[in-house]
Amino acid sequence: MKIVGIAACTAGIAHTYMAREKLLRGAKARGHEAKIETQGTIGIENRLTYQDIAEADVVVLAVDVKISGEERFKGKQVIRVSTAAVIKNAIGFIEKVEKALENLK
């Protein structure tokens, strides 16, 4: 499965990037492909392209604050969590995503 997502935390300097790292590694450990954009205090990095979003099976928003560009995900399946949930248990989270998508089918 292909996962895209955004990570953003309050201070925008630490949790944002830890959440990104964990999502990437968690997805890899479960055999998925992932691309995660960060919206830290420095601004947007690793920006998702329209192609990334179009190809994705699910959108993960690991965000504690308001983010920009949510309208890009119109029509997609979106899952919203806190950065802390992803950082604490990345694999557990990805497994939950798998199950949630399975239930939708």
Added chain:
Amino acid sequence: MGKRKKTNGAGAQIKKHILTAIGYMIPLVVAAGLCMALGQFIDGDVRNSTSGIGWYLYKAGGFGMAAVVPVITAGVAFSIADRPGIAPGLILGFICTEIKAGFIGGIVAGFLVGYLVLAAKKYIKLPQSMQGLMPVMVIPVLVTAVASVLMFTVVGQPFAWLQQALTAGIAGLQQGSKFVFGAVLGSMACFDFGGPVNKTMSTFVNGLMIDGVIEPEAVKFIGSMVPPFGIAISCLLTRNKYTRQEKEALKAAVPMGFCMITEGVIPIAARDLVRVVFACVCGSAVAGGLSMVWGVGAPVPHGGMLSVPLFTKPVQFVIALAIGSIICGVILSLLKKPVTEADENFDDLGAAEDYGADDGKIKVETF
């Protein structure tokens, strides 16, 4: 996006709005606070100067500080209502400063503005030809007018009173209560290494700092820096109680701690959460209490050791921090168990051990 179902609770929404505002506020306060402090550093008599580098910096910082509450109000309003919230939010923030409703009043004003904008968008129907007037005229003028009058008359007053009571209350604390107050703040600051409890504490003390009560802010520095330093001390005392990975992590966590970023210790805390949190809370509580009693004040909200020369009592601060870190390190070394083979294989990606991550079911929404 308007059609999206509300799946998150009201509490989570409110938290998101406040955190968004704080995210915008942090760089502003750091820039303003450090410029002001540097100005004072360069020119000792900066308050009576009228020119020179020190004065320029001091003035710049002063303008930044004056903009803090407006940025918070605008940030909350922006988080709720998007762009139309910003202009009325800024204006309302200055009103809060003027009527001394402070930081808390500023947040409330942000909610007032945000929801007024949403209401205006929903209930005011203009003919198609005049739609362009909504964002540039109708919403900003109407919301500003209504919210301002409300703030000056009814809404603002209780917060002005609350802010005054809070400031006076803290200033009037006895030595014993000061220690307890500092200890509670110190415990909160380090309890979850930069998580929600820490952010609640930060919001509170940042608000106080903006209103001129700078001692609790120093306790925040302590609570943010005791965990990395304390764990490092513990690792030096008992190297066999830390895994290879943890020693690696510490090499990053200590310099991060120096700059007041606590999050570097999370991987180390994750493997042994209860013991690490307990030790850190003990160390921070004692150090926080001492810092309050000694009257250490931090005029800036961030910057770690780099900001310490700007504190009111830098030497006492360093002593308090050292005492706290040593207490934390010694307790941790006594409590921790030597590393086993299984620990070496601990994977911080989770799954190995679930320690109360927010375990609610996740929801899939269709945008």
